[in-house]
Every structure is written in structure tokens, then in C-alpha cells.
Amino acid sequence: MITITLRYPSDEPGAPEDRLPKTMAIGYFDGVHPGHQAVIRKAVELARSAGKQASVMTFDPHPRAFFGHGEAYAASLTPLPEKIRLLGELGVDIVYVAVFDHEFSSLEPETFVRELLIERLNVSDAVVGFDFTFGRGGAGNPAVLAELGAPDLAVHTVEPVAAAGAKVSSSRIREALELGDVALAAGLLRRPYRISGAVVHGAARGRTIGFPTANIEPDGRYVLPRLGVYAVNVRRGDASYPAVMNVGVAPTFYGTGGTPKLEAHLLDFSGDLYGERLDVDFVAFIRPELRFDGVAELIAQIREDAEQARRLLAFVRQ
Known part of the structure; x- marks a missing residue:
């Protein structure tokens, strides 16, 4: 082509x-x-x-x-x-x-x-x-x-072409993403909604609290789903890893302003991803982004999010 x-x-x-x-x-x-x-x-x-x-x-x-x-x-x-x-x-x-x-x-x-x-x-x-x-x-x-x-x-x-009782349209898919309903978006697309980009250096806060994240800089101006935490599959070449992703501004550390970032914690991976290109397939919405009173509360919630993501992704793969 x-x-x-x-x-x-x-x-x-x-x-x-x-x-x-x-x-x-x-x-x-x-x-x-x-x-x-x-x-x-x-x-x-x-x-x-x-x-x-x-x-x-x-x-x-x-x-x-x-x-x-x-x-x-x-x-x-x-x-x-x-x-x-x-x-x-x-x-x-x-x-x-x-x-x-x-x-x-x-x-x-x-x-x-x-x-x-x-x-x-x-x-x-x-x-x-x-x-x-x-x-x-x-x-x-x-x-x-x-x-x-x-x-x-x-x-x-x-x-x-119809799906979920109405015609499939780009506007319907955008509306689903605005609500965080990535499952509906996937149903309309007949494939998971995907954002691709390179892994760049971030503040490394995830590593210091035991949950290292890949900070992904999108290849272009994608429509971002609602700020929150998602179960995702991260594709690296031919390999796929279950992951939990935060789309947001990290309000616990930075307040509620700023540009949203994409941070993925791969559940079954250890190693250096800097500079690599990853594809992120959104599978399920877990919760909205929240501000926590302290790092300990945040760590406990991330641990719970990771386990929920693992359960959701295991169910989808069955």
C-alpha cells in the first residue's frame, strides 16, 4: 500500500x-x-x-x-x-x-x-x-x-451498520470514551480501543512505591478516555502483558490541574522499557481517578486496582 x-x-x-x-x-x-x-x-x-x-x-x-x-x-x-x-x-x-x-x-x-x-x-x-x-x-x-x-x-x-440498538458512529465511540465505558467503545469498534506510543521518562514515583510504571507518550493526539484507572492489555511486539493503567494527573502528588498522562503498571513484567513503543488496548474501567490523603493509602488502592485488573483480564481471556 x-x-x-x-x-x-x-x-x-x-x-x-x-x-x-x-x-x-x-x-x-x-x-x-x-x-x-x-x-x-x-x-x-x-x-x-x-x-x-x-x-x-x-x-x-x-x-x-x-x-x-x-x-x-x-x-x-x-x-x-x-x-x-x-x-x-x-x-x-x-x-x-x-x-x-x-x-x-x-x-x-x-x-x-x-x-x-x-x-x-x-x-x-x-x-x-x-x-x-x-x-x-x-x-x-x-x-x-x-x-x-x-x-x-x-x-x-x-x-x-448498527450495534447496541443504534448506528455505529465515531460520535458514539467518543461519547463512550468520555464516560469511561471502554467496553462499549470496544463493542462499537469490534476491537479494543487502542492508544500507541513510546515509553518516556517520568517522575519515577511508581518505582519508589513498588509499582513501576511505563509512562507512555502517545504517537498522536488521541481521544483520551475519562480520567481514571483501567484494566488494559499492553502489547510489546508479539508479546502481550496484563496491566493496570492510570489516565490522569496524579492528584495525590500534583493536585487536579495539569495535562493527563498515561501510566501503565505491567503485572507480569520486569525490565527496562524506556524508548520502546507499546500498544495499549483498553479492556475495562475500574474506577475514577482519586486524590488520596497519603502515600500508604495510595499504595493500598493501587494493589487493589492491580488485582482487580488481573481478575478482569483473566475473565476476558477465558
Whole structure:
């Protein structure tokens, strides 16, 4: 799979792949959840049956973040590198990352379809979700896409995927994480919610109280779950370790301000992890982050949290 940055307008010659006949799934695809996967798999299926390239067009940054619709959209369920990795697992050949800036956001629907999709990228089949919008002011929808593309561009609209009594959406997953309901988020994603990053040096307080932690600096701006303590699986290469993770500001030591940190205590591991990259899969919420009156009370609670995490993770693995 290759990744191509797409700008509009551009005086640079297009990539050789631009001229290849292709199908294209179009969307932001934050989380690459089952609804997104249905769109992408349809594009891959059409491409394979016709002997064409399977492509995806996604955007960076999130259009809502670009238009200033809330700081929340500056963070992602799947930052761009993770999104690209997941797209590759779905069999995509080419990922176009469209730079969503003033020029791109101002494209008229007809220009987007005719000049960009058909003439520049040689797209014969576009696959979109039922609620897809495009063009300046979001004026385009699947019906407009089909009208503007005919007869050169066939449009395939994919219906929503449901879970827990409603359609799966990135917004529902974000809401579940805000509540700390990582089990619901996993059910909607059909995989655990994951945050990846490198282990960096921290204050080493965990080591001094008998619970050394890996302080993880995320690879990108992830949506963080509610501040609190979680049972997680930490993946290090091919190995997986049960762990208890605190997402928070360590109020016992630092008060209630500050930037949340990710600190994982691996239950069956001893050694040096500094500089290594870890994947953290959130399994269950244990409790909210609390401020304790002293270190002894904190140690007792961490011990209890670790045992609860071990029980929860053992149950999930059965």
C-alpha cells in the first residue's frame, strides 16, 4: 500500500498512481469502525472484481477541526498513522490524504467530482456512506455525487451498520470514551480501543512505591478516555502483558490541574522499557481517578486496582 498527499490546487505533476483506473472510498473514517469498514470493503471488492486499484480518500485535519467546531476534533480515535495502518489491513492499495485547507474546503461539488475524482484521479467507482457530504458548505451528498459523476462515475452508497440498538458512529465511540465505558467503545469498534506510543521518562514515583510504571507518550493526539484507572492489555511486539493503567494527573502528588498522562503498571513484567513503543488496548474501567490523603493509602488502592485488573483480564481471556 502507498500513501499520497493530495493538495488542491497543485502545480506539481501527479503521482503515477493517479492515472491508474481505480475505485475509491471517500470519508474521514475516524476510528475505522465497522460502518467505515463496510464502505472500504465495498471499494476493495469492486476493485478486485474489475482488476482496478482500491483506493481511499481521507482528510487531514478533520473538517470540523478546520472549521473550529470544537477542540475535541483536534484529537482522533485513530490519528493518521494508525488510520493508514488499519486501511492497509483492509486491503487498500492507495491512500490519498487530502490536505483539508481553505482551498480544498472551498471546492464546489462539481469541481470536486469532475476535476478531482474523474479527471485527475481516474476514479470509476466511488463508495460513500449514506450520510456523506462534500463540497463547499457540505452542499453535496450521495445523490449529488451520482448526478455530477454520470456517466463516468458510478456511485455506491453503503447503509449504516448498527450495534447496541443504534448506528455505529465515531460520535458514539467518543461519547463512550468520555464516560469511561471502554467496553462499549470496544463493542462499537469490534476491537479494543487502542492508544500507541513510546515509553518516556517520568517522575519515577511508581518505582519508589513498588509499582513501576511505563509512562507512555502517545504517537498522536488521541481521544483520551475519562480520567481514571483501567484494566488494559499492553502489547510489546508479539508479546502481550496484563496491566493496570492510570489516565490522569496524579492528584495525590500534583493536585487536579495539569495535562493527563498515561501510566501503565505491567503485572507480569520486569525490565527496562524506556524508548520502546507499546500498544495499549483498553479492556475495562475500574474506577475514577482519586486524590488520596497519603502515600500508604495510595499504595493500598493501587494493589487493589492491580488485582482487580488481573481478575478482569483473566475473565476476558477465558
